[in-house]
Amino acid sequence: MKDSTIQNDGRVRMLKHVLALVFWLVLWHLAAVKVGSPIILPTPGAAFQKLLEMIPEKEFQLSVGTTMLRIAIGITLSSTVGIIAGVLCGLYRPIYEIISPVIAIIKAVPVISVSILILLWLSDSAAPVAVCFLLCFPAMWSNTLRGILETDKKLLEMAYLYKVGKCKIIRTIYMANLKPYVLSGLSISIGLGWKSTVTAELLSSSRYSIGRMIYNSKIYLVTEELFAWTLVVVVLSFLMEYMIGRIMKAAEGMRKNEYKA
Amino acid sequence: MNIKLSKIGKHYGNLVLFKDLEMEFKEGRISVLTGPSGCGKTTLLNIIAGLDREYNGEITGTDPERISYVFQEPRLIESMTAAGNIRFVLDGKKLDEIPEDIVKENLRLVKMNSFKDYYPNELSGGMKQRVSLARAFAYPSDLVLMDEPFSGIDMKLKDEMVQDFLSLHSRKKRSIIFVTHNIDEIVGVADEVFVFGGQPAHVKDTITIERDKIPQGLRHIDGGNVVDNAYLDKIRRRIIESLQGVERKR
Numbered sequence: 190m191k192d193s194t195i196q197n198d199g200r201v202r203m204l205k206h207v208l209a210l211v212f213w214l215v216l217w218h219l220a221a222v223k224v225g226s227p228i229i230l231p232t233p234g235a236a237f238q239k240l241l242e243m244i245p246e247k248e249f250q251l252s253v254g255t256t257m258l259r260i261a262i263g264i265t266l267s268s269t270v271g272i273i274a275g276v277l278c279g280l281y282r283p284i285y286e287i288i289s290p291v292i293a294i295i296k297a298v299p300v301i302s303v304s305i306l307i308l309l310w311l312s313d314s315a316a317p318v319a320v321c322f323l324l325c326f327p328a329m330w331s332n333t334l335r336g337i338l339e340t341d342k343k344l345l346e347m348a349y350l351y352k353v354g355k356c357k358i359i360r361t362i363y364m365a366n367l368k369p370y371v372l373s374g375l376s377i378s379i380g381l382g383w384k385s386t387v388t389a390e391l392l393s394s395s396r397y398s399i400g401r402m403i404y405n406s407k408i409y410l411v412t413e414e415l416f417a418w419t420l421v422v423v424v425l426s427f428l429m430e431y432m433i434g435r436i437m438k439a440a441e442g443m444r445k446n447e448y449k450a
Numbered sequence: 451m452n453i454k455l456s457k458i459g460k461h462y463g464n465l466v467l468f469k470d471l472e473m474e475f476k477e478g479r480i481s482v483l484t485g486p487s488g489c490g491k492t493t494l495l496n497i498i499a500g501l502d503r504e505y506n507g508e509i510t511g512t513d514p515e516r517i518s519y520v521f522q523e524p525r526l527i528e529s530m531t532a533a534g535n536i537r538f539v540l541d542g543k544k545l546d547e548i549p550e551d552i553v554k555e556n557l558r559l560v561k562m563n564s565f566k567d568y569y570p571n572e573l574s575g576g577m578k579q580r581v582s583l584a585r586a587f588a589y590p591s592d593l594v595l596m597d598e599p600f601s602g603i604d605m606k607l608k609d610e611m612v613q614d615f616l617s618l619h620s621r622k623k624r625s626i627i628f629v630t631h632n633i634d635e636i637v638g639v640a641d642e643v644f645v646f647g648g649q650p651a652h653v654k655d656t657i658t659i660e661r662d663k664i665p666q667g668l669r670h671i672d673g674g675n676v677v678d679n680a681y682l683d684k685i686r687r688r689i690i691e692s693l694q695g696v697e698r699k700r
Binding site: 343344346347348349350351352353354357361362365 | 499500501515517518519521523525527528529530538539541542543585589
């Protein structure tokens, strides 16, 4: 009984999502018909058709694969460094004092000027990864830092009183508290990562990249293709976030079992 | 060794909490600290525990490595089971027995053995506080500090927990400093009562309860009603009068 209610709830929610999507697609279609020029605004049908045509192409697969690889590297790097730096800054005040101004500067510098600068320094294939790193790192860092600083002081006091080792306090009390903060940092990073990587690819015109393909479709005024690529980015970005959520959940389950013993 | 506090001074800004406070707690006994709220009882526990280091004066007779604390809240780690929470404070310590046995024994004494694999969010408030009690006694300590550990727990359960506490205490005679306002708890557990009050706070009255004058079985509170006993009645009246005296002067 209860299961079926939950299932029904899920279905109702799904239906709401689909209806919302249909609403916006219809609106897009009507706007496209009204504009009447596929170069300025193609219809959703045309964009989807273009997408279906593109998928079997080898260049499409290579571009999507390479871009995803770059983003995966960028996000892995930025979250690893961001989490380590965030933990250290949260635990040791002097490290925070040294690192925080650097991060404030990274946050304030416009994406475009960093991107161009990095393009001058690095190869066109590595530059998008570096840009992705620079954008995602501060997000991961500040989320992790908040997680550490907002750890329950009362639990820390308890662990201190019972003379529990610092390493163990970090592994158990801090890490357990960190999960939602890291998850939200990752969610922000994935969104930022896709946008920044594709933009940097476009600027550097990296070989086999979504950015370059978007640039091409703009040059040749194939607007349906531009829309099709945009759809690809949106869908893949969602998919990546969903998958990371699942992985974190699985990891959480494993951790719990470890303590059950 | 008795625990001696000498010339303890503590202030928050302009508020002087303690000035030249002198106290002595007897080894292996249950000392109860009572008095109006806000008079610094918790602060004093934190100073003795070494959690609060901003004070003047000297404390002798304590080993900072060997102090347990039952806080007002259970303070359990959510990602660990009841047994895991106790193991958490035992790992890496010098112990007389195998850690598993210590965990088992202490959980048994607070009647939580069948819940050893439960996570804190699967336990009631009273059960969590029992785990916290078991943790304090499982830890190799000479001194157990208790800060209103049974407040917010209903009468019947409280009586059970007081008994759990006393059976834990009778097994290993550790020094206990127990903070509470509750007269039944005081009469139920104390060997010595310190009535605290004034500003700066100091000991207004010290009452020794001679446990051997109370017949066996009357030591505990019976379902919230202390059983009739002339000696206990006298003690109760004396504590109540002392507390009222302190309250009136505020």
